[in-house]
Structure formats: C-alpha cells, structure tokens
Amino acid sequence: MNRIITIGREFGSGGRELGRRLAEALKAAYYDREIVAEIAKRTSLSEEYVHQIVEHRPIVAFPIHVGRSFYPMLNPVWDQGQAVYQEQHSIIREMAGKSDCVIVGRCADYILRDEKPFRIFVYADMESRVARCRERGEDAGRLEGGETMTDKELRRRIAEVDKNRAKYYEFYTGQAWGERLNYDLCLNTTSVDLGKTAAAIARLFE
Amino acid sequence: MNRIITIGREFGSGGRELGRRLAEALKAAYYDREIVAEIAKRTSLSEEYVHQIVEHRPIVAFPIHVGRSFYPMLNPVWDQGQAVYQEQHSIIREMAGKSDCVIVGRCADYILRDEKPFRIFVYADMESRVARCRERGEDAGRLEGGETMTDKELRRRIAEVDKNRAKYYEFYTGQAWGERLNYDLCLNTTSVDLGKTAAAIARLFE
Numbered sequence: 298m299n300r301i302i303t304i305g306r307e308f309g310s311g312g313r314e315l316g317r318r319l320a321e322a323l324k325a326a327y328y329d330r331e332i333v334a335e336i337a338k339r340t341s342l343s344e345e346y347v348h349q350i351v352e353h354r355p356i357v358a359f360p361i362h363v364g365r366s367f368y369p370m371l372n373p374v375w376d377q378g379q380a381v382y383q384e385q386h387s388i389i390r391e392m393a394g395k396s397d398c399v400i401v402g403r404c405a406d407y408i409l410r411d412e413k414p415f416r417i418f419v420y421a422d423m424e425s426r427v428a429r430c431r432e433r434g435e436d437a438g439r440l441e442g443g444e445t446m447t448d449k450e451l452r453r454r455i456a457e458v459d460k461n462r463a464k465y466y467e468f469y470t471g472q473a474w475g476e477r478l479n480y481d482l483c484l485n486t487t488s489v490d491l492g493k494t495a496a497a498i499a500r501l502f503e
Numbered sequence: 504m505n506r507i508i509t510i511g512r513e514f515g516s517g518g519r520e521l522g523r524r525l526a527e528a529l530k531a532a533y534y535d536r537e538i539v540a541e542i543a544k545r546t547s548l549s550e551e552y553v554h555q556i557v558e559h560r561p562i563v564a565f566p567i568h569v570g571r572s573f574y575p576m577l578n579p580v581w582d583q584g585q586a587v588y589q590e591q592h593s594i595i596r597e598m599a600g601k602s603d604c605v606i607v608g609r610c611a612d613y614i615l616r617d618e619k620p621f622r623i624f625v626y627a628d629m630e631s632r633v634a635r636c637r638e639r640g641e642d643a644g645r646l647e648g649g650e651t652m653t654d655k656e657l658r659r660r661i662a663e664v665d666k667n668r669a670k671y672y673e674f675y676t677g678q679a680w681g682e683r684l685n686y687d688l689c690l691n692t693t694s695v696d697l698g699k700t701a702a703a704i705a706r707l708f709e
Contacts, residue, residue: 413694420683475683477626483689488619489707497706501699 300325300397300502301414303406305466305474308458309426309435311486312419316401318495323502325397332392332403336384342377350381351403352461382469402462406479407470415501418480421487427451506531506603506708507620509612511672511680514664515632515641517692518625522607524701529708531603538598538609542590548583556587557609558667588675608668612685613676621707624686627693633657 302319306312313329320327333351337344389408392398400409406416421429427448430436436446446454466474477483484494508525512518519535526533539557543550595614598604606615612622627635633654636642642652652660672680683689690700 422684477681477683477689477691478628480689481691481693481695483683483686485683485687487687489687493707497703500703500706501695 298412299393299395301393301405301409301412302399302417303409303414304399304401304417304419305406305480306402306419307421307426307475308455308462309430310419310421311429311491312417313401315417315419315484315486315491315495316399318492319498320399322495322499323397323399325399326392326395327399327401328389328392329401332385332388332400335388336381339384339388340377340380342381347381350378351385352458352465404466404469407466407472415482416480417498418475418477418483419486420475420483421485423452423455425487426455430455504618505599505601507599507615507618508605508623509615509620510605510607510623510625511612511686512608512625513627513632513681514661514668515636516625516627517635517697518623519607521623521625521690521692521697521701522605524698525704526605528701528705529603529605531605532598532601533605533607534595534598535607538591538594538606541594542587545590545594546583546586548587553587556584557591558664558671610672610675613672613678621688622686623704624681624683624689625692626681626689627691629658629661631693632661636661 300323302316302323302325304312304316304319306315316329317327319325330348333344333347336342336351337347340347342350385403386408389400389403389405392400393405393409393412393414400414406414430451436451463474466472472479475483482498486494506529508522508529508531510518510522510525512521522535523533525531539550539553542548542557543553546553548556591609592614595606595609595611598606599611599615599618599620606620612620636657642657669680672678678685681689688704692700
C-alpha cells in the first residue's frame with residue numbers, strides 16, 4: 298500500500314510549506330492546488346470557482362456566473378457543490394492509488410480513511426499566522442484592488458477562512474475540524490523551523 | 504540554557520513511556536514520580552498523599568489522616584494543596600536549572616514557561632488507553648482489594664483521572680488542559696510505535 302500523509306491546516310500556519318518539504322524528504326508526490334485544477338478540468342468550472350467551493354460549505358450561495366461554463370443541474374449551487382466534492386473524492390482516491398503522497402486539505406484524511414493515512418493537523422498562534430500571511434503576500438485586500446490589509450482586517454480574514462474550512466470539513470465528514478482525536482499529530486508552527494520539523498516527521502516513516 | 508521538554512498526557516496514553524524514551528534518546532534527565540517523592544520529603548507528607556493532591560484540584564477535601572505527619576496549617580486541606588504546589592514549583596524549577604530534562608505532568612509547561620520548554624501533549628483513543636492500562640496492570644480495583652475492573656469501570660476510571668488532571672491544570676495555570684495552542688506538539692499514540700516516535704522527536708533537537 299502507498300504511504301499517504303494528509304495535512305489539515307489553519308490558514309497561515311505553514312501547512313502547505315510543511316507538506317512540500319515533507320513530500321520532498323520522502324520523495325513522495327505532493328498534491329494541493331493540483332486537486333483544484335483537476336476538478337476544474339473535469340467539471341468545466343473555473344479553478345477560481347472550484348477553489349471557492351472547496352473553501353466553503355456547499356450550501357453557501359455563489360453567483361452562478363462565476364463558473365466558466367454550465368454544469369448540468371436542477372438546484373445549481375447545491376449540485377455544483379456536490380459535483381465538486383464527488384470529483385474531489387475520485388481524484389484524491391486516484392492520486393492516493395498512484396504513489397506515496399502528501400495531500401493538503403480537502404478532507405483527504407476522511408476520504409482516504411480506509412487507507413489509514415498518517416493525519417497531520419498544523420496550527421499556530423494568530424500573531425505568527427498574520428506574519429506568515431504578510432510574508433506570502435496574502436495580505437492584499439480582495440475587494441479594494443490589492444491594498445494591504447491592516448492587522449485587524451487580516452486577523453478577521455484568517456478567522457473567516459478557518460471558519461469556512463471547519464464548516465466544509467464538518468459538513469462532509471461529520472467530524473470536528475482540528476479535533477485532536479481525528480489526527481495522528483498536531484503541530485504548532487508558531488516557533489519551529491519547518492525544514493527541521495519535516496525532516497523529523499519523515500523519520501517516522503523510515 | 505538547558506533543553507527542557509514537558510509532557511502533558513491523558514491517562515493511559517503512554518506519555519510516561521514516551522518521556523522516558525525521549526530522555527534516553529536525548530541523554531536528558533527524566534522526572535516524573537521523582538517530583539512527588541521530593542515533595543513528600545520536603546513537606547513530610549506521604550508520597551501517596553502528595554500523589555493524590557497533585558492529581559486533584561487542591562480544593563477537593565481529603566481525609567487529613569492520610570498524611571504521614573502534620574504540616575503547619577490553618578485551613579489544613581487547602582494549605583496542604585498550596586504547600587504541595589509551591590514545593591512542586593520550586594522543585595521543578597530546580598530540576599530544570601540542573602540539566603537538560605524531560606518532565607512529565609505537574610503543570611511543568613506552565614511553571615517553566617519563561618524557559619520556553621518544548622511542550623508535548625500525548626493522547627489516544629479510549630480503546631487503546633484501556634488496553635494500555637491493562638498491560639500496565641492499572642486495571643486493578645482500588646477499593647475491592649485488587650479485583651480486575653471491567654472495561655466499563657476502567658473507562659470510567661480513565662475519564663475520572665483525566666477530569667481531575669484537567670481541573671488541577673486549569674486551577675493552577677488558568678489555561679485549558681489539552682488545548683492545542685498550549686502545546687508545540689500533540690501526539691496521538693493510538694497506533695504508533697513509541698520508540699520510533701521518540702527517536703523522531705529527538706531529531707528536532709539535533
């Protein structure tokens with residue numbers, strides 16, 4: 298069986314960087330935005346729209362014209378959410394079947410539960426997440442054409458993204474996002490060296 | 504500054520074994536029951552009684568005659584709890600000042616917060632904790648002269664110990680026991696090899 302590592306992560310906690318470094322250390326495939334791109338291809342929805350769906354509960358209403366083309370539907374918003382989740386489900390299972398891999402987000406821990414993945418949850422205190430978002434340039438306002446957010450706005454944005462991730466996860470898995478018993482390892486990245494940490498975690502699989 | 508690792512742990516999760524192995528891997532001192540023994544020596548209370556106090560909130564009333572001798576007091580039960588916590592505080596600080604060390608339980612993460620210890624919390628699912636308690640022989644009834652507990656009784660006992668640990672921790676630290684932001688690493692021992700895990704964690708400090 299392939300070695301599968303899933304990473305759930307609070308926004309701004311460095312979960313993606315940890316995942317990339319871990320994949321590198323283990324010579325495993327790394328999947329993150331690739332999943333969104335593949336869903337977009339299969340559903341003919343835009344990547345941006347798919348991304349919005351997988352960061353929210355599907356019952357949240359989005360303007361229908363955001364998608365690049367139409368997907369057959371009766372209750373369009375609901376059905377798109379379901380379709381995206383179904384495609385995500387298939388794609389994640391295909392990816393896990395191909396080779397050792399590290400998969401970031403997207404309920405992969407739950408979708409692959411029968412494969413017994415090693416499930417990591419990455420978190421950090423708010424201050425370090427704000428700092429990380431600024432480093433990554435994710436502090437640009439979305440509505441105001443890229444103005445820099447204040448710390449307060451950035452904290453609100455981080456809390457909002459996490460709230461949506463939690464709702465999405467809970468909607469599809471029936472489990473609590475970030476609840477420690479759903480993970481094998483929960484890692485606080487507030488003051489750690491991600492490279493060193495990835496190397497240490499990789500040791501678990503030697 | 505000495506390298507200090509603190510381990511909080513759910514009852515039956517293998518936190519002490521992990522601590523011992525980690526101390527071994529890092530050639531660091533290991534403190535657990537030693538702390539209780541030292542408190543008993545300094546307060547002239549019995550080890551058994553000190554152990555009971557540090558596993559409960561100090562406001563819980565214990566029969567006074569359990570102690571081997573008397574400690575100067577006005578409100579005896581309250582004062583004993585406070586005295587034990589004070590001694591614990593001093594002893595833990597002394598131990599941390601002496602050499603690299605791994606300290607299990609006893610609010611050490613909070614007491615040593617200025618030393619920036621690496622704070623681990625160890626947990627596991629109930630089934631594996633019941634199994635671990637049986638392996639360690641901790642399934643003997645306390646009142647009935649050592650009869651083996653049923654699974655249900657053992658689960659109740661585990662939940663009770665954890666509840667008391669949580670209350671004790673929260674009483675003295677004002678923080679939530681097991682809340683991930685209070686730890687650098689939370690580790691689920693349900694299905695891991697503790698030796699391998701200790702070796703991997705030790706890598707973080709190389």
